[in-house]
Amino acid sequence: MSLPSVEIKNASLEDNKLNESESSQTTPVSAPAHSLTIEQSKIDCDGMKDSIPDFESPTPRSSFSPVGIPAPSAVSADLQVHPGEVLVPAVVDQFQGQALAALRVLKVIEAEALPGELCTRREYARWLVAASSALSRNVVSKVYPSMYVENVTELAFDDIIPEDPDFSSIQGLAEAGLISSKLSNQDLLNYNRGPVYFSPESPLSRQDLVSWKMALEKRQLPEADREILYQLSGFIDIDKINPDAWPALVADLSTGEPGIIALAFGCTRLFQPNKPVTKAQAAVAIATGEASDLVSEELARIEAESVAENAVSAHNALVAEVEKDVNANFEKELSIEREKIDAFEKMAEEAKRELERIRAEREEENMVLMKDRAAISAETKILSRLRREVEEQLESMINDKVEISYERERISKLRKETEDETQEIVRLQHELEVERKALSMARAWAEDEAKRAREQAKALEEAREQCERQGVKVVVDNDLHEESVAGDTWVNVGKQVAVEGTISRGETLVGKLKILASEVKGKSREFIDKIVQRIQYLISVLRKWASDAGAKAEELKDGAVLKARGSVQEMQQTTAGFSSAVKEGAKRVAGDCREGVEKLTQRFRT
Structure with a gap:
């Protein structure tokens, strides 16, 4: 450091001394300390080079800090690297543990915070704002969380954005001017407009622990x-402390009671400003100052609870001792009762053995009874099985008997139906025989009449030939000639027969057919009646023709000579009419007989 800078420093110290004498609120540092400082500042330049640290900044801030400057917030290079694992945990004294417990109860610190863990800058900023709101009784000293208005609020740090969970607490400390940020650095002459980072996840250093709390208090x-600072603290590493933190350290060391440094770090000559602090040390720092009253009250309450718990423990110990005495007496009486119980148990054992013997005898008897019962049960099962088999056989026999009776009834019914059908067949055969007999009689009659007609026609032919030989010419129609020379079939009857013989034979046949018709019934009788009607019709036709032929024969007798030719022709006509009548009747009878035979044959087949 150059000589002009030392002179400027001495002049500044003298001015500060005058200001301190005029105002008692400027600083609590004692006058001897200042006089010592002034005397030391008058040492020559050579001695000052060895005792005064060499700061790069040429401004007066290298030798002293103006009043009200915000606490430093920049993170040192040592803390920018994340610390490794804690191998040897920090020792937490009783007061630190009580402070942490009290702040947990007061909802300033989270319940899951452990005293030996390292405290981050984010957590300490959040706890400071929470303690200011919850523990500060003076409204003027409270710090409220900050709000963010888009396009209006200026961010204090480049790495703390509105989405950060602790943005309101960190931004609130910066806007209150308690920690240095872009908002507070704008008023400095050497302000660098580069980025300013808060590094919320970095461990909190000792220097920040004291300076942030004292800036708030x-x-x-x-x-x-x-x-x-050296006179008050005796730190031998003052050169490593940021000059902006000197006023906070002096303020903490100048209090009449133990401050943050004494309570958190104990007796030490190495401040180690960049060393991380634990959450218990952060709790002690928060519990000092204005919050100490509430923390003391909470600690008193916790102490009272502890005393009450101790009293309860003493009472429980007394109760345990009384219970021990009672248990001893109880054990003594219990031993006496146990002796009695042992005696009763021996008697019970003897009675038990006797009961066991009786039980064994009863079990043997029961075994015999069980065997007999098992044998009876087996025989009962066999009898039941035989009974079921007999019942099944009986049921089967009953079913067979029912089936046999049913079959008998069915067979008898079939036999009766067969007999009825046999009788019907016999009846039909009888009727068929009767019909056949009637047909054969009618056929025989028709054939006989046809034979006689042919014989008569032959006789007439011979008579015609004889007449022609005698000179009488007889002309016969072609139809009559053809019929006279027809073949010998059962459907062609003779042309010239005796009418009376034919009628008598026909009546005889009708009588026989009526006798046959009286023997049958139904369709056979109707069929025979039809044949009888046909024959009767033919007989009536023959009778009519015979009467007509007789009348004509009388006429022929009167004019036989004169009308020989006419007589012959008349005879031929008469003969032709008779032959045609006989032929037609024979055809009808033959056709009816044929139809009747076909019907009977078809009926017999069905």
């Missing part, structure tokens, strides 16, 4: 330089 920090 003291509205006006004292002026400080290296000599004052």
Whole structure:
């Protein structure tokens, strides 16, 4: 450091001393300390080079800090690297543990926070704002969480955005001017407009622990330089401490009671400003100052609860001792009762053995009874099985008997139906025989009459030939000639027969047919009646013709000579008419007989 800078420093110290004498609120540092500092500042330049640290900044801030400057918030290079695993845990004294427990109860610190864990910058900022809102009784000293208005609110740090969960707490500390940020650095002469980072996940250093808390507690920090800080603290590593943190350290060390440094770090000559702190140390820092009253009350309440718990424990111990005495007496009486119980148990054992013997005898008897019962049960099962078999056989026999009776009834019914059908067949055969007999009689009669007609025609032919030989010419029609020379069939009857013989034979045949018709019934009788009607019709026709022929014969007798030719022709006509009548009747009878035979044959087949 150059000589002009030392002179400027001495002048500044003298001015500060005058200001301190005029105002008692400027700093609590004692006058001897300042006089010592002034005397030391008058040492020559050579001695000052060895005792005064060499700061790069040429401004007066290298030797002292103006009043009210925000606490430093920049993270050192050592803390920017994430620390490794804690191999040897930090020792937590009783006061630190009580402070952490009290702040847990007061909802300032989370319940899951452990005293030996390292505290991050994010957590400490959140706890400071929460403690200010919950523990501060003076409204003027409260710090409220900040809000964010888009396009209006300026971010204090480049790495703390509105989406950060602790944005309101960190931004609130920066906007209150308690920690240095882009908002507070704008008023500095050497302000660098580069990015400013808060590094919320980095461990909290000792320097930040004290400076942030004292900036919140003291509205006006004292002026400080290296000599004052060294005189109050005796730290041998002051050169490593940020000069912006000197006023906060001086303010903490100048209090009449133990401050944050004493309570958190104990007796030490190495401040180690960049060393991480634990959550228990952060709790002690938060519990000091204005919040100490509430924390003390909470600790008193916790102590009262502890005393109450101790009293309860003592009472429980007394109760346990009384219970021990009672248990001893109880054990004594219990031993006496146990002796009695042993005696009763021996008697019970003897009775038990006797009961066992009786039980064994009863079991043997029961075994015999069980065997007999098993034999009876087996025989009962056999009898039941035989009974079921007999019942099944009886049921089968009954079913067979029912089936046999049913078959008998069915066979008898079939036999009766067969007999009825046999009788019907016999009846039909009888009727068929009667019909055949009637047909054969009618056929025989028709054939006889046809034979006689042919004989008569032959006789007439011979008579015609004889007449022709005698000179009488007889002309015979072609039809009559053809019929006279027809073949000998059962359907052609003779042309010239004796009418009376034919009629008598026909009546005889009718009588026989009526006798046959009286023997049958139904369709056979109707069929024979039809044959009788045909024959009777033929007989009536023959009778009519015979009467006509007789009348004509009388006429022929009168004119036989004169009308020989006419007589012959008349005879021929008469003979032709008779022959045609006989032929037609024979054909009808033959046709009816044929139809009747076909019907009977068809009926017999069905």
